[in-house]
Amino acid sequence: MAEKAWGGVFSEATDRRVEKFTESVSFDRRLYAQDIAGSIAHAQMLAKVGLITPGECQQIEHGLEEIRQDIEQGRFQFKVELEDIHMHIERALIDRLGDVGRKLHTARSRNDQVATDLRLYTRAAATRLIDGIDDLRRALVTQARRHVDTLMPGYTHLQRAQPVRVAHHLLAYDAMLERDRGRIRDAAQRADICPLGSGALAGTTLPIDRAQVAAALGFHGVTHNSLDAVGDRDFAIELVAAIALAQAHLSRLGEELVLWTTAEFGFVRIGEAYCSGSSLMPQKMNPDLAELLRGKVGRTVGAWVTLMTVVKGLPLAYNKDLQETQEPFYDAVETARQVLAVMPGLIEGLEFDVARMRAAAEDPALGATDVAEELVRGGTPFRTAHEIVGKLVRRAEERRVSLRALDAADLAAIDPTLTPKLLEALDPARAVAARTVIGGPAPESVRRELDALEAELRALGLEL
Amino acid sequence: MAEKAWGGVFSEATDRRVEKFTESVSFDRRLYAQDIAGSIAHAQMLAKVGLITPGECQQIEHGLEEIRQDIEQGRFQFKVELEDIHMHIERALIDRLGDVGRKLHTARSRNDQVATDLRLYTRAAATRLIDGIDDLRRALVTQARRHVDTLMPGYTHLQRAQPVRVAHHLLAYDAMLERDRGRIRDAAQRADICPLGSGALAGTTLPIDRAQVAAALGFHGVTHNSLDAVGDRDFAIELVAAIALAQAHLSRLGEELVLWTTAEFGFVRIGEAYCSGSSLMPQKMNPDLAELLRGKVGRTVGAWVTLMTVVKGLPLAYNKDLQETQEPFYDAVETARQVLAVMPGLIEGLEFDVARMRAAAEDPALGATDVAEELVRGGTPFRTAHEIVGKLVRRAEERRVSLRALDAADLAAIDPTLTPKLLEALDPARAVAARTVIGGPAPESVRRELDALEAELRALGLEL
């Protein structure tokens, strides 16, 4: 059964259905570039320590480059019986170079090879995700800058709570994305050490130079336990957890866009290029994209669960179960990239209905806290002030008038010391403007925040 | 924007990246056969109630059949801008038939259409999964019949506990699979009602006949609330939960095969055609298939989580988020089918090392319970008997002899009434034979069980 690279010890061919069941090349072909880069670094090291000659090394490099081109130009043929991308590339090299090709796999195993490929993939994925996040942050900051003066109701429990401004609301998502960025960066940093040289599980008796390979591949160090290195998929799990949380944030934004585009809220219009229609109802323009933002967190939560279920209870070193960690990992990375690709355009194109938002923010009940704080300024203990204002709101409801429309008699009925002047605190613009606390919705607070964010994003090379 | 079926109301084209992000045809093309079957039944009903003419109906049927063939023969072209399989087929029909094709979507929405397609898919998937389970049960029963007389240690906590027989052990998996079968059948039955006619969410003002469509598609009834019917994916979630549990069972079998093929256990040999080798270590024959059985439960657990996360908190009727329920559903069904396809061959090919298993079963400590039960038969309260035998085991360990090798002095030291005759209970074959309780490992219990299972499987049409 020497058809397989490992066929020497076997006397029977692999069952065809088993080949199909156990193959990974249908998904790990994504790693071809990483695999070739890793193999080139490995070959150069083999040459340096004398396990192959410089000439052999050149032949191998050249052959691998050709294979890369074949793959990129769609000329490469993938076959289930060659199992994975590693075997495909090695076999193609042997087909080209004969015995020289047979030397590439010296002092290495697919176990440390795939671990290396996956770490390179992780590093590249993290970089692109961070770029995508920054681009989305740019879009949010741009919209926020446009809407520093647009008032809207802030909500808790989806009940109108206090007036805020649209810029302040949008920047809440920036705050989330900053944390997501940090988590992805931390994950990438932890991933950035090289396992090559760990062999199947116990290194090699051959005189390799792990540091050289790591340096050639741009890793900032090498792994320190070979048994761990070949069975470790922490980097994938950590990155998927970070992505899932980022998507949870975007699911919140998706939900808000769905709400805001309803007839009932009517706060925002999504550009038609970002909507879809109905096959039955001619009038419909649906916020499909926002709904998918909301829904797509599901697949990444599922991906993390898959990863955790797979690694649970595995004995040390490599087990075939680990193959099952690849697809959910790729799916999480690729889903996040797709989401991040459509988001900036969606955000930039939002058209806020400034008048409608302002009108909603002028609901006088939203000033109740301000009235209570006005009482506090006059010396009333807050808890007492809260109760007084609660009763005022109730009285307004009973009389079916606005809080602002309560008269002196109404106020006196609750507490004889109250006068209608108190209700001047109900002006939403004034109320928001007074919230100058760091992170609050006052114009100067928001502008200060925006200035800082714009500076940060420009420093990252983004154009605003 | 009339290029889209729903383009009338739109004045702007969909962004190309958004089309790519929101399309589903890359995965819902799987439903083409269901979609065409549903459309034919729908057209026949439209003809019957007079919304189209018999001639139009014939044209539609014929056109749909041609489209089916185009798809099956790889001649059909899929385009991201046509979104989903439903639009593809309708457009292809219109391309063929013009205005007659434009009539097919009368009194129907993609919302009830996809719900119908998915239920048809569920029904077919369940049938094939049950066939796969029965075929695996056949393999287990066949192996069990071969090994009714093969003793092995039974384990709890993976510590040797009491002797059992291989047949008994294998049939434990049959018991699990019977439950899995029941759950899948129940899920299929609950899925087996027709939502077509629910429209987008509120039916139609046209005089359709839902019962006819349901009957034509072989459903056993129709759904009773249109708002629920278009937003319901319970059938997918329930089937995925059933599949996940089945895969959890197979993960246990996978784990045991991994254990049993270790050098340390050495209980069984997996056929070479079901193993793989190592790219580095020439001696390796790895039980990859068993490991994947163990690992693959992860993706289905993840799929269920995805589904639940997606549907959580959705308002009634159709939301685009539901599109995200399809991929995990297909993945769960297809993974289970792949697993079930390779399992019977794997199980049939297992070669048990009868001598080694028997030797392990003869470990005298496995008879400790039998000795205690022997004391019970002599009138000792069980809890006291348990303690006495516990002390005997300890004494044997302290003396570093087998339990069977304890002598009269040893026994008397624990309890003066004990005699060496007591230790005759330590014969494993006798011990197993005495466990004649229903579901127990005695030969007649196991044979009775096997007879019943063989009869059941034969009644289902399987050959044994």
Next chain:
Amino acid sequence: MAEKAWGGVFSEATDRRVEKFTESVSFDRRLYAQDIAGSIAHAQMLAKVGLITPGECQQIEHGLEEIRQDIEQGRFQFKVELEDIHMHIERALIDRLGDVGRKLHTARSRNDQVATDLRLYTRAAATRLIDGIDDLRRALVTQARRHVDTLMPGYTHLQRAQPVRVAHHLLAYDAMLERDRGRIRDAAQRADICPLGSGALAGTTLPIDRAQVAAALGFHGVTHNSLDAVGDRDFAIELVAAIALAQAHLSRLGEELVLWTTAEFGFVRIGEAYCSGSSLMPQKMNPDLAELLRGKVGRTVGAWVTLMTVVKGLPLAYNKDLQETQEPFYDAVETARQVLAVMPGLIEGLEFDVARMRAAAEDPALGATDVAEELVRGGTPFRTAHEIVGKLVRRAEERRVSLRALDAADLAAIDPTLTPKLLEALDPARAVAARTVIGGPAPESVRRELDALEAELRALGLEL
């Protein structure tokens, strides 16, 4: 170490922290009633087959009844070192009865004992959950009956789609709950077989009568494989999956209540007794209960994942990991019961703002499909009709008038054959009334459905 029931073989005491770590009595004490019922049935069987005398059996029954009372009256002392509820009860019995108490554990193991207790718990839990579901259905049906004539907009993608009626909307939840009920009942039925007699894993050599025990405990049969029976927790997993799906349905209802009670929708008022306020904002009345309905699905999804992760890859028969299946199971059952306890009151107390809902339903865009179907009745192919009406909607938007306000010129500009009469189809009441399809929103469809549901609930013994 004879302090422990299993201490005979041990020479060293268990580490105190380990006792605390491995104990289960802090949560499995919930099973005391099941455990005692199981022990009584077991003792009666032991007496019948002669393993204990009738007098001993009476003593045991009496002792167990006393222990039950001690537990129920808070007089029973739980101790970490006795591990679990089984050991607590056996020990208490031995403290009372001496050697007679030591006989209770004859021919039984904690492995089959806890499996029996858990199945009894499952059965009882399912019954109570079904009662809770039926009571919630009663509340929904009651509200629906009140609001057969209340029109509201139906939504897809949370965009107004077509008018429906409140009764129709509420009954969508009844449809979900019917399925939930079916799943719970199926789970209970599959759980309803008795594992007692399976021993630790391999039955017993003593002459027990499993059928008698099963009958005494009301099981409809016995398990058929002892190795499976002691390691099977399918019943818990299946019930938790069914509960999770039910809670997903309630999360949708929770979401809708949150939406409907916003200032923007304003469709419904939740009774004050079901709301909470804010510690800071005096005006707030928050729909906390509805939010928790939405959120609580999370813990049950998590519970199922825990269960699946725990059982993944376990070798046959009992493993200690299975202890970890209890807490998530209890949490899922108890959470569902709490939710179901508060729901009927919440639903019954909802006050719909009939006028506001009706006004929203009169949005003329909701009649677009009706106009298209009107064109179909006149012979236009549906897909063409859809496009025509889409253009009408666009024209109305461009002119910033209502669809109903389009004039003859507008219509003719789209298609010369159109006349303003066409727009009569825009009456929402008429449109809903015409949707007489089964499961649709026409008054007679909804009333027919309500009649059937009321009859069903009355047949179940509920008062309406």
Next chain:
Amino acid sequence: MAEKAWGGVFSEATDRRVEKFTESVSFDRRLYAQDIAGSIAHAQMLAKVGLITPGECQQIEHGLEEIRQDIEQGRFQFKVELEDIHMHIERALIDRLGDVGRKLHTARSRNDQVATDLRLYTRAAATRLIDGIDDLRRALVTQARRHVDTLMPGYTHLQRAQPVRVAHHLLAYDAMLERDRGRIRDAAQRADICPLGSGALAGTTLPIDRAQVAAALGFHGVTHNSLDAVGDRDFAIELVAAIALAQAHLSRLGEELVLWTTAEFGFVRIGEAYCSGSSLMPQKMNPDLAELLRGKVGRTVGAWVTLMTVVKGLPLAYNKDLQETQEPFYDAVETARQVLAVMPGLIEGLEFDVARMRAAAEDPALGATDVAEELVRGGTPFRTAHEIVGKLVRRAEERRVSLRALDAADLAAIDPTLTPKLLEALDPARAVAARTVIGGPAPESVRRELDALEAELRALGLEL
């Protein structure tokens, strides 16, 4: 309804069942110390900015200290109707101080208060978890130091692969724990900013000093968006993800301990103080603790899923659903602490069967790779060498002899250039010794690693 702190606006009492359903004090009482610390820092700030007098501040501080003592000494009464720990403490303060107590809640909301409490909890939890991890690392390093010279088989796919040493194997877990430590530290750092001052969602109009409060509580900064700050539970989710991964690592160790204590492996003995027995089988000593290590990852995976499901799709700022994030968070933290409390003792007490492990490592098949690498040193391309050795192994199997026992004829039959000298590479000790690569199993590699780890742990203050 002034009984509730927010009762002013209400005219109806909360339903008792609803109170029970919505309360959180049964679990958030854990936060009492954080809540009191936060309140003291808040009061001091209020005094500094003049919102209360220094005398009032002193009274509040004193009152809060008394409440803390009442709670710690079990004298504090918790009542469902007071909802949460915040209301309990405020109410108790008002009961003591009257109007002065009513001033504490000035310029603060429960929304920013609970966010602050939870971040303080997170920080403290992370510190204790890191201490626990370091203590476990100490135990692993200690055992590793004892077993630098103990050979054992290394496994991949649970098939014997190549010889390694026990120290090397144990240190693989140290490598995992180092990463876990890093993730927990990163999570704690991201959590370490103060949200107090964010109010309910929009800060306050009162002139507070957020930086002072943050400094008093030891935070390294303040949050920068009030809408985000009150709705953010990222810190909990991130910490739970880190814990779950740590537990996945421990589940692998649990699995290995279960395997190694089987009769079949027989590699290690767990101290009796860390085992449990069977209620039925007198001979059993079960590795319950190791099994629970393996199983307990399930609850933390479930906890993370719960958290993610809960936050999915929530609109901005506080929603009551967030209450559901607390229990899974506490459970994850507390489970991890329990696990870490028992682990060091378990690891320190392991007794390895050095002779049995060494014997297993001497299995000559484990040297196959070394033979291939010997051929490589002689100039054979590795892939060819692999195939040759594969055939040697097959020949040995066919002849039913050990690889070491092949004779000159056997070798020549495979390849005429081979001589029996080649098989000298089969000495396991030599083979391991030659694997001097960084992270490999050679004695000097392992000792170098151990030296570094011991130095690191000593620098952290641990005694070795």
